[in-house]
Amino acid sequence: MLTVIFVMLSEVLIFVPSIANFRNNWLSDKLRTAGVAAAVLAESDVISPALQTRLLQATGSDAIALNDGPTRRLIAMDTMPPMVDEVVDMSRMNASASIVQAFDTLMNGAGRTLRIIGKAEMGMSGTIEIVMPETPLRKAMLGFAVRILGLSLVISIITASLVYISLRWLFVRPLQRLSANMARFGEAPEDASRVIVPSGRADEIGEAEERLSTMQKTLGQTLHQQRRLADLGLAVSKINHDLRNLLASAQLFLERLETSSDPLAARLAPKIVSTLDRAVGYTRAVLAYGRAQEAPPARRIVRLARIVDDVGQVQGLVEHEAIAWENRVAENMEIDADPEQIFRVLMNICRNAVQALQGEGDPAVVKRLSVAAERTGTVVTIRIADTGPGVPAAARANLFRAFQASARPGGTGLGLAIASELVRAHGGEIALEEHGPGAVFRITLPDRPLDFTRARAVQDGTRRLERDFGNAPDERAGDPGNG
Missing domain, CATH: 1.10.287 (Helix Hairpins)
Incomplete structure (x- = not known):
């Protein structure tokens, strides 16, 4: 339907100049016929009434005249022609005038009389003029419009059918296939x-x-x-x-x-x-x-070395016969963290390291697991390093994702995922460092951010206390200046 409408709109744009051109050609044909007859009969002094009648019938006019400069000769005329309603000068016709006059004929041409002026034919100078009714012209133009309308409908229907078939083949059927597959897949997505x-x-x-x-x-x-x-x-x-x-x-x-x-x-x-x-x-x-999610960390100021010692004891590393355990954390190293959650983080990473080291059967291989830490400002960096085979390249892409990062047969990969979640809950980061003979995990833990509003309130309260009590008179000493 849209194609039919669009084609018909295009035909309207074509119809406007076409109907104007049809009117001009129709009038030119009448003038040409009358001009040829006038050129032939101009030399005759007397034209018989019968010949005039045939000439008028051939041109469909009521009168034909030849205007040759100073003289004007009537070639043929029916009884007394009616009064002229419109004058059409074909020599002055342009595109806009043709369109306006064509629609004027279609709307108001019934019953009117035209006087048409054009150039004389066959080398004669001057102009040829005919007087004729406008009704035949209007009927011819209406017939042309009906033919154009019918042809446009046929063209639009054929075009619409071809476009519909093409669209259905190129787009509708593939989209139906997509939608049908979506419905079928939705029934059993697995x-x-x-x-x-x-x-x-x-x-x-x-x-x-x-x-x-x-x-x-x-x-x-x-x-x-x-x-x-x-x-x-x-x-x-x-x-x-x-x-x-x-x-x-x-x-x-x-x-x-x-x-x-x-x-x-x-x-x-x-x-x-x-x-x-x-x-x-x-x-x-x-x-x-x-x-x-895991419970929010209950942060305290704790000694990291004590937590690392607990991890070594629980893992049985303190007196392990094959794995050397090194707690390199300084005794005075303090961190701002949840002790139980940090214990779990270190426990999970160290357990993975112990399992990797125990998988080495060669007694000549060095098996060592160490934990070290350093503070830079308000950030503590913990490194857990082992001398095992390291993390396979295939497991590094999903290292901290549950059930996807295990490099050990039968493992679930939950340990590193839980460790990552707990470290992120502290606002820190956990990452695998590329250097090292084995696996080196770096944990970055920042201290809790300072609440400046609360600190400022405490500071202001302290200053008020110092001002109020620091300058109060000492009643026991009797000295008004002692506070």
Whole structure:
């Protein structure tokens, strides 16, 4: 329908000059016929009435005259011609005048009489004039308009049909294929056989097919992974429930060991109880990673060396027979952090390092794990370095993403993901440094930002106290100047 309308609008633009040109040609033909007859009969002194009648019928006019400068000769005339309503001088006709007069004929030409003036034919000088009714001209123009309208409709319908077929073949059918594939894929997104196969087109439709195919593959993999994670979360919740009960029982047994007279039991029991307390705390938050964010860090000023010592003891590195454990953190190094969360961060990274070092079977290989730290202004940088095989290049792209970064068979990759989340909660960063014989992890922890508004209020309050009490008279000394 739009194509038909557009073609008809184009035909209107064509029709305007066409109808004007048709009117000019029709009038010129009448003048040419009358001019030839006038040139032939001009030499005759007398023209018979029968010949005049045939000449008038041939031109469709009421009178024909030849105007040759000073003389004007009537070639043929019916009885008394009617009064002339409009004069048309073909020698002065231009495009705009032709269009205006053509539409004037179509609107008002019925019943009017025209006087038409044109150049004489066959080498004769002067002009030829005819007087004729305008009604035949109007009928001829209406017939031409109807033919133009019919031809325009035929052209527009043919054009519209071709455009419709082309659009349907080029765009509508591919879009229907896209929408049908979307609906079919939505029924079973995890079914790889329902992913659209791009047709290889080089236009926008082909690009849309490529993008849809990529999106469907990614979505299918994501849904498959989410389903596995949901199953894993259900399994972990069941294991977590039973594990908490077992740990609670172990705590009860260890509390009895604390009262034992054995010095070794008395020395080890508090550490084991502390470790079990941490384990119970982890079981309470074991599902927090998948369900929500970790709890906000409860930051304190803590000694980092003590936390590193705890990590070494829990990992059994202090007296390890194969791995050399080095705590290079200064005893006076203090950090502003949550001690339990920092313990978890160091624990996860060190556990990965221990597992990597234990995988080395050659006794000649140096196995060393060290933790060092330095402070620069309000930022503490912790480095955990080992002499293991390092992190494979394939695992570095998703190093801190859960279930995607494990370089060890059977690993989940959760340790580094949890460590990264806890470090970010402190406003810090964790990264793998490229240098080093093994893996070197750098943790950057900034101190808490100073609340200037609160600090200023405290400072102002201190100054007021100093002003009020510092200048108060000392009643005991009797000296008004002592504060």
